[in-house]
Amino acid sequence: METKLTQLLNIKYPIIQAPMFLVSNVAMVTEGMKAGIAGCIPALNYRTLDQLRSAIIELKANKVEGGSFGFNLIVNKSNIKYKEQLRVLCEEGCDFIITSLGSPEETIKQAHKVGIKVFCDVTDLRFAKKVEQLGADAAIAVNNEAGGHRGNLTPEELTNQLSKALTIPVISAGGVGCKADIDKMISYGAEGVSVGSPFIASIEAGVTDEYKQACVDYGEKDIIMTERISGTPCTVINTPYVQKIGTKQTWIERVLNKNKKLKKWVKMIRFSIGMKATENAAKKATYKTVWVAGPSIEHTKAVLPVKDIVAHLTV
Secondary structure (H helix, E strand, O other): OOOHHHHHHOEOOOEEEOOOOOOOOHHHHHHHHHOOOEEEEEHHHOOOHHHHHHHHHHHHHHOOOEOEEEEEEEOOOOOOOHHHHHHHHHHHOOOEEEEEOOOOHHHHHHHHHOOOEEEEEEOOHHHHHHHHHHOOOEEEEEOOOOOOOOOOOOHHHHHHHHHHHOOOOEEEEOOOOOHHHHHHHHHOOOOEEEEOHHHOOEOOOOOOHHHHHHHHHOOHHHEEEEOOOOOOOEEEEOOHHHHHHOOOOOHHHHHHOOOHHHHHHHHHHHHHHHHHHHHHHHHOOOOOOOOEOOHHHHHOOOOEOHHHHHHHHHO
């Protein structure tokens, strides 16, 4: 399965274990590397810079031939830790950084100085061309089958558009739960895939057994969009609690969102409340089950070690 992505990262299979808020951890990425793929962790999964630094050091020690590791950075103003996180990543070193939600210009500039590759999340051709001009090493095409915050175009539409217009590799993100899905994305022009939701139900994932089992028990038809987490549409499992609270903003949020001066504050408050609810559901047993996942959990039939999930994706 040699592609431009396997060449870029010196990995066996063209798969990135996608960075997932609260879910991804050192154990998952380590096992991913051993299985011949790349693993990525959101920098925001670490509350302090010292914890982030320790994770990088541990992953460097765990690295094996045929695997690689990286971190995801939120590069807009909502992440007040961004510049310090970037500094630590550049000081300690990693194989790649994935940027989300903002301009990757500074990240590309600083990372390239120390030999770190930068891949950028994009949802349309316009932004993909911008990141290519800025020097991105690859574009991660976030389609409408991705988990969490997703794009608007189908995997085929987005991957086709980007692969024909860009000179940098395109990595398809969303809608991959088995090897046939990977083959399909490659046929659309992708040089690799980013896979998240199937790894939630891994033994190594840092979430509750209830969250993992939900990814087994529920399927594609149970994934819905909600505005109740971050203020923008996000995919979650349609649990009884999600059904109870509804998926739309409250009437007062809708009214306040019409006021330009208040809109950003409303969104910040909603994001804060939603993230806390998501964290509680992921990390401890609670009836308030807000579990983020994508439709690719359709292929998840059991809670398995990361190595077995990779085998399912590659054989």
